[in-house]
Amino acid sequence: MNKPMIKFVQGNEACVEGALYAGIDFYAGYPITPSTEVAELLAAKLPQKGGKFIQMEDEIASMCAIIGASLTGHKVMTATSGPGFSLKQEALGYACMAEIPCVVVNVQRGGPSTGNPTHVSQGDVNQARWGTHGDHSIIALTASNHQDVFAMTVDAFNLAETYRTPVILLLDEAVGHMREKLVVPEKGAIPLVDRLRTDVGKGVDYHPYLPREDGRLPMSDFGGDHRYNVTGLFHDMWGFPSNNPTVVNGLLHHLVDKIENNIQAITRYKEHFLDGAEYVLVSYGSSARSAIHLAKNRRARGERIGVLELQSLWPFPEALIRDRCRGAKAVVVVEMNMGQVMRHVKAAVDDPERVFLANRIDGKLITPTDIKKLLRVIQGMGV
Amino acid sequence: MSVKDYLRERYFPHMWCPGCGHGTVLNSLLRAVEALGLNKNDIVMTSGIGCSARISGYVDFHSLHTIHGRALTFATGVKFSKPELKLLVPMGDGDALAIGGNHFIHAARRNIDMTAIVMNNRIYGMTGGQFSPLSGLGKKATTAPYLTIDNDFDVVELSRAAGASFVARTTTYHALEAVDLLKRAIDHKGFSVVEILSQCPTHFGRKNKEGDAVNMLELYKANTAKIGSKALKENPALLARGIFVDENRPEYCEEYEKIIQRATGGKK
Ligand SMILES: Cc1ncc(C[n+]2csc(CCOP(=O)(O)OP(=O)(O)O)c2C)c(N)n1
Numbered sequence: 275m276n277k278p279m280i281k282f283v284q285g286n287e288a289c290v291e292g293a294l295y296a297g298i299d300f301y302a303g304y305p306i307t308p309s310t311e312v313a314e315l316l317a318a319k320l321p322q323k324g325g326k327f328i329q330m331e332d333e334i335a336s337m338c339a340i341i342g343a344s345l346t347g348h349k350v351m352t353a354t355s356g357p358g359f360s361l362k363q364e365a366l367g368y369a370c371m372a373e374i375p376c377v378v379v380n381v382q383r384g385g386p387s388t389g390n391p392t393h394v395s396q397g398d399v400n401q402a403r404w405g406t407h408g409d410h411s412i413i414a415l416t417a418s419n420h421q422d423v424f425a426m427t428v429d430a431f432n433l434a435e436t437y438r439t440p441v442i443l444l445l446d447e448a449v450g451h452m453r454e455k456l457v458v459p460e461k462g463a464i465p466l467v468d469r470l471r472t473d474v475g476k477g478v479d480y481h482p483y484l485p486r487e488d489g490r491l492p493m494s495d496f497g498g499d500h501r502y503n504v505t506g507l508f509h510d511m512w513g514f515p516s517n518n519p520t521v522v523n524g525l526l527h528h529l530v531d532k533i534e535n536n537i538q539a540i541t542r543y544k545e546h547f548l549d550g551a552e553y554v555l556v557s558y559g560s561s562a563r564s565a566i567h568l569a570k571n572r573r574a575r576g577e578r579i580g581v582l583e584l585q586s587l588w589p590f591p592e593a594l595i596r597d598r599c600r601g602a603k604a605v606v607v608v609e610m611n612m613g614q615v616m617r618h619v620k621a622a623v624d625d626p627e628r629v630f631l632a633n634r635i636d637g638k639l640i641t642p643t644d645i646k647k648l649l650r651v652i653q654g655m656g657v
Numbered sequence: 658m659s660v661k662d663y664l665r666e667r668y669f670p671h672m673w674c675p676g677c678g679h680g681t682v683l684n685s686l687l688r689a690v691e692a693l694g695l696n697k698n699d700i701v702m703t704s705g706i707g708c709s710a711r712i713s714g715y716v717d718f719h720s721l722h723t724i725h726g727r728a729l730t731f732a733t734g735v736k737f738s739k740p741e742l743k744l745l746v747p748m749g750d751g752d753a754l755a756i757g758g759n760h761f762i763h764a765a766r767r768n769i770d771m772t773a774i775v776m777n778n779r780i781y782g783m784t785g786g787q788f789s790p791l792s793g794l795g796k797k798a799t800t801a802p803y804l805t806i807d808n809d810f811d812v813v814e815l816s817r818a819a820g821a822s823f824v825a826r827t828t829t830y831h832a833l834e835a836v837d838l839l840k841r842a843i844d845h846k847g848f849s850v851v852e853i854l855s856q857c858p859t860h861f862g863r864k865n866k867e868g869d870a871v872n873m874l875e876l877y878k879a880n881t882a883k884i885g886s887k888a889l890k891e892n893p894a895l896l897a898r899g900i901f902v903d904e905n906r907p908e909y910c911e912e913y914e915k916i917i918q919r920a921t922g923g924k925k
C-alpha cells in the first residue's frame with residue numbers, strides 16, 4: 275500500500291511517523307514528560323519492522339547506545355526533555371567529535387532543573403547549541419505544526435547522515451502534545467539520504483577520518499571489512515588518538531566547517547505574509563503559530579505584518595534574517611524564553627535597536643494578543 | 658594466526674608505565690581470542706576512559722574508545738543492533754564501578770551477551786592515583802592522604818547479584834589462568850564478567866608500600882587461592898580465584914527476537 279495516509283495525531287506521534295518514514299532502525303530512550311509518547315510508540319512500531327527498541331537505565335546510556343548502533347550502520351534516534359537533554363550532553367559531544375550520525379529529539383518543557391514538566395517552553399535553544407563542552411558546530415531543527423514535525427524529523431535523519439553529525443530536533447510541549455491532522459506522504463515523495471559508505475576494498479588501507487575534497491567522510495560499518503578506531507580524543511585519519519597541534523587544529527576546523535560552510539543547504543524556514551511587511555515577526559515552534567495567526571488577522575485588516583518562521587535554529591541563519599528584516603520598521607522575535615533567539619537576531623540585523631522581544635516564560639503558550647500588545651507599544655499606540 | 662596478528666603495531670609503543678598490569682591483561686585477552694579462533698571482523702572492543710581503556714587502541718578489532726564509565730552502554734548499542742558481533746568490554750575499576758556502576762548492574766541484569774573485563778588496580782591510574790570504589794578501607798591515595806574510609810565493592814558478589822550469568826576472577830600473576838577464564842567468558846552466551854587484579858605500581862603500589870611490579874605480583878600470588886583449593890579451605894581470608902557463576906539464562910538479544918516475532922505475527 276503506497277498512498278498518502280491521513281492521521282489525527284499528537285506532535286510526538288508525527289515525529290515517530292517521520293522517523294519511521296526516514297528509515298529508523300534503532301531507538302534507545304528513558305521516559306520523560308513531555309517526550310514519552312515517542313518511546314511508547316516506537317516500542318510498539320519498531321519491532322513490527324524488525325527494528326530495535328531498548329529502554330536504557332538513563333539518558334546517558336540511551337545517547338551512548340544510539341551512537342553504538344549508528345556505528346553498525348543503522349539509523350538511530352533518542353528522545354527526551356530538559357533534564358534528560360542535560361544528561362546527554364557529554365555523549366552528544368562524543369558524537370560530534372567521532373562524527374556519528376544520530377537524531378536527538380528534545381521536546382522542551384520549562385526549566386531549569388525539573389522545572390515545569392507538563393508545560394511549554396523554548397528554553398533549551400542555547401543549550402542545543404552549547405550544551406556540550408568545547409568548540410563544535412551542531413544542527414538543530416524545529417517545527418510549529420505536525421506536518422512540519424514530520425518533515426523536519428525526516429530532514430533530521432537526512433542531515434545527520436549527510437554531515438555525519440548529531441542533529442537535534444527541538445520540539446516543545448505544545449506541539450508535542452497537541453493533536454492535529456497529519457498526512458503521511460507516500461513512499462518516495464520525500465527523498466531519503468543514506469550515509470555515504472566507503473568503496474575502499476577489503477585489505478586496502480581505509481582512512482575513516484580522512485575527509486574527501488568535499489569535506490565528507492565515507493563510513494564503514496562495524497562488523498564490515500575495515501577495522502578502525504573510533505575515539506572522542508582528537509585523532510588522526512585512522513582514528514587513532516593524537517595531540518599533534520596540526521592534527522588538533524585541522525580536526526576542529528573540519529568539525530566546525532563541515533556545518534558552517536553549508537549553512538545555506540542546512541537552513542530551513544518559511545515565510546508568511548512577508549511581502550512588503552513593515553513589521554517582521556521572527557518565530558519558531560509553537561510560538562510561530564501565534565505569530566502567524568496574528569499576522570494573518572492583521573493582514574486582513576490592511577496592516578503589513580509578516581512572519582519569518584525559522585525551522586532550523588543552528589547553524590543560525592544570520593544572512594537570511596538580515597535579508598528578510600532589512601527595511602522593517604520593527605522586528606519582533608516571538609519565543610518562549612528570555613530572548614535566546616532574540617539576541618542572535620539583534621546580532622544579525624543592520625539595526626539591532628529595532629529588534630524587540632515578545633515572550634512568555636510562565637508555562638503558558640504565547641498568544642496572538644500577547645504579541646499584539648507589544649506591537650501596539652512599538653507602534654506608539656499605547657498599551 | 659599468532660598473537661601479533663591481533664595487534665595494531667602501528668600504534669606501539671603503548672602508553673602504559675613499565676610494570677603496569679594492563680599489558681598482561683591485553684596479552685591474556687589476545688591469547689584467549691586466538692585460542693577461540695575468532696575472526697577479527699566479528700569482534701568489537703568498546704572501552705571507556707582510563708589507562709585500562711587505552712587497550713582498545715592496540716587491538717586489530719573494530720574498536721570504540723568512548724567516554725568515562727559508559728563503555729557498556731555503547732557496547733549495548735553495538736550488540737543489540739548487530740547481535741552477530743562479539744563484544745569485549747575492558748574497563749578500569751573506576752570506569753566500571755564508580756561512574757559506570759549503574760550501567761554495569763543494568764547490563765548484567767539484562768544478561769546481554771558481552772564480556773566485561775574489570776582491570777582492577779584499585780586506583781584511578783590515569784588521573785594520578787585517587788582512590789576508587791575498589792580501593793578498600795585504610796588505603797592511601799592522593800585524595801585519601803589520611804587513609805580511605807570508603808568500603809569497597811566485591812566485584813564478584815555485585816555481578817552475581819546484578820544478574821551476570823558468568824562471573825570469574827583472577828590476577829595478572831595468573832596470566833595463563835586468565836587466558837582460560839577469558840576464553841570461557843567470551844564463549845559464554847550472556848553477560849560475563851572477568852575481574853582481573855592488575856597492578857598499578859606507579860600509584861597504588863607506591864602509595865601503599867607494596868613495592869614494585871614484581872612485588873605486587875608476588876602479593877597476588879600470596880594473597881589469592883583457587884576456588885576449591887586446599888589453600889583456600891585452610892585460609893578463608895585469601896581472595897578466591899576461578900569461576901563463581903556459570904549459568905545458562907535467557908540472553909537479551911535473543912529474547913528481543915521473540916518480541917519481533919510477536920510484533921510481526923511471525924512474518925519476520
Ligand atoms: C566524566 C569524566 N569524569 C572524570 C574523568 C577523568 N578520569 C579519566 S580516567 C579516570 C579514572 C580512571 O581510573 P580507572 O577507571 O580505574 O582506570 P585506570 O586508569 O586505573 O586503568 C578519571 C576519573 C573523565 N575523563 N570523564
Ligand code: SF4
Nearest residue numbers: 673674677708782857
Ligand atoms: S598509572 Fe598505573 S594504571 Fe596507569 S599505566 Fe601507569 S601503572 Fe598502569
Ligand SMILES: [Mg+2]
Nearest residue numbers: 749750780782
Ligand atoms: Mg583503576
